[in-house]
Structures are given as structure tokens and as C-alpha cells.
Amino acid sequence: MFELIEDQITKFKKIVFVTGAGISQESGIPTFRGNDGLWRNYDAMKLATIDAFYDNPKLVWEWYNERRRNIFQAKPNSGHIAIAELEKYAEVVVLTQNIDGLHQKSGSSKVLELHGSIVKIKCSVCDYREEILTEITNLPPLCKCGNILRPDVVWFGESLPQDVWQNAMNFASKCDLMIIAGTSLVVSPANTLPIYAKQNNATLIEINPENTTMSGEMNLEIRKTSAESLPKLVSLFKNKL
Structure with missing residues (x-):
């Protein structure tokens, strides 16, 4: 599944996740x-x-x-838990469009809620x-x-909190690896975050059962769910580091 990036694992020091409704749907939301x-x-x-x-x-x-x-x-699923576990091996920041707090419940320590909190x-x-x-x-x-x-x-048509958005752009611009999980990348401005990462020559991985508008820009596309895929990524880090 992640064979194409296996030899690069030791290079990924700063990892940014961009997550959307798909990962929460796996928890029943x-x-x-x-x-x-x-x-x-x-x-x-x-x-x-x-x-x-x-x-x-x-x-x-x-x-x-x-x-x-x-x-x-709702409870965090194996995808949320895997993201939190990756903090053992790299600097991990989660930029989420979700308002459910499941990333924090799973143990992730650096979560920016782009669209607020319910x-x-x-x-x-x-x-x-x-x-x-x-x-x-x-x-x-x-x-x-x-x-x-x-x-x-943040409702449709409203602006994101500027401090949160500025921090999100900053993290996206400095990461080595960006994983876009469970988002269709149709909601602006969150859908521009992969562009900032790409400008920094970061590796882009998309985890989504379906194609998105930016699939062609990815270094690796995984057509499976986050809950199924992300624990395997953690295993890869465990074996390499």
C-alpha cells in the first residue's frame, strides 16, 4: 500500500494531515x-x-x-488513533475540517479546527x-x-478564523509529508492546503475511496478508507525507525 514511499520514511520529520468528513463517517458521524x-x-x-x-x-x-x-x-476509529500514534515518530499536525473533536479524543496533541467546534x-x-x-x-x-x-x-459562506488559517498555511508550507484523508477537497479555502505543501516539495498522499479534484496532484493515491490505511502507515514507521 505504501511501498512507493517506504524508502523515504526516515526523511519525513514534519507530517501534516488534512482531514475531512470521511474519517469521521467511519465513526458513525x-x-x-x-x-x-x-x-x-x-x-x-x-x-x-x-x-x-x-x-x-x-x-x-x-x-x-x-x-x-x-x-x-461517537468514538475515535483506528484512523484517528493511528494519526495520534504517529506523534511517537515525527512532528504531527492535524488540520481538520471536522468539528467533532475526535482527533483530540484519540490523543492528537496538535489539532487546528479549521471550521470550529460543535x-x-x-x-x-x-x-x-x-x-x-x-x-x-x-x-x-x-x-x-x-x-x-x-x-x-464556520458555516458555508463564512470566513475561517484568521489566526487558525494563518497557522494552517504555515504548517502546510513547511511539512515534508502531507496526508489528505477523508476529504473531497471541494470546500475552500481548506482545499488549497495541498498546494502550499506542494510548493515546499512535500510528498502528498491522498487516502480516499474515491477520486477527488486534486487526485492528479498526488504522489500516492490510496483508494481505501482512513481506518483501514493509516494503521498500516504507522506500522511502516515502527519498522523503519
Whole structure:
């Protein structure tokens, strides 16, 4: 599976993972696309917008409460665990589009959440932020200032937190190996991260059962799932280092 890079393993000191919904789907968390993206006959991609929130904040919060319940019950899979284990052999940074916190649960110590976190909420007007690990009642919840609270996530059409994005670009630009796992690379600007790595002559590996828009730019394409592939990569590091 990883034979093409086996002789390069000792050269990979800085590894960056770019992860997406595919790796979380293997833990039972639905994706936005396909049949998984339907909730009570609503298109999830249309619910994850600021316009949908202001049009019907109670509906959007009901959806996020259900997502929170699902995510809180989910456990890291062997793909998440393998990424955390790689920290024994190299400097590993995870740049994730997922909001579920499963990378942190698996033990990864350097995780940049590009699209925020479902456990965090913030005021739609003031600077109030909080982390809540229980179900949110009295929907939509209100801030002390009287305005509506919202999930502290990046919705379609919103900008990424600039400090997080700047750090992500910096890590991508300096890595020796970038592994793109479980993401279709259609969401901007996260889909530009492999370009920064390529400019640094990093080796690019794509792990995805399906082709993506950037498959042709990869040094190695693995058409299997993250849970199946990544433990084998860890074994390779164990044997070589």
C-alpha cells in the first residue's frame, strides 16, 4: 500500500494531515453530502448557513442538538488513533475540517479546527463564548446580552478564523509529508492546503475511496478508507525507525 514511499520514511520529520468528513463517517458521524446530508427532509448543506440560522434559528439549533448527541456518542476509529500514534515518530499536525473533536479524543496533541467546534457556542453579536458538553435546551438559546447564541462553527459562506488559517498555511508550507484523508477537497479555502505543501516539495498522499479534484496532484493515491490505511502507515514507521 505504501511501498512507493517506504524508502523515504526516515526523511519525513514534519507530517501534516488534512482531514475531512470521511474519517469521521467511519465513526458513525453522517456527512453533509449524499443521503447522509438529509435531516427531516432538509438539506444539511442549506441548514449550515448564516441565512438559514437567521431565518429559523430554532430549526438550525434542533439540527445541531441532534448532531451534538450523535458526536458525543461517537468514538475515535483506528484512523484517528493511528494519526495520534504517529506523534511517537515525527512532528504531527492535524488540520481538520471536522468539528467533532475526535482527533483530540484519540490523543492528537496538535489539532487546528479549521471550521470550529460543535462543543463551543458563541453570541451572534457580542464576544461571549462558552464550551458546553450537554444538550442545549430552550431553543434557540439566548446570550446574557439578549441576542441569540449560535454554534461556534464556520458555516458555508463564512470566513475561517484568521489566526487558525494563518497557522494552517504555515504548517502546510513547511511539512515534508502531507496526508489528505477523508476529504473531497471541494470546500475552500481548506482545499488549497495541498498546494502550499506542494510548493515546499512535500510528498502528498491522498487516502480516499474515491477520486477527488486534486487526485492528479498526488504522489500516492490510496483508494481505501482512513481506518483501514493509516494503521498500516504507522506500522511502516515502527519498522523503519
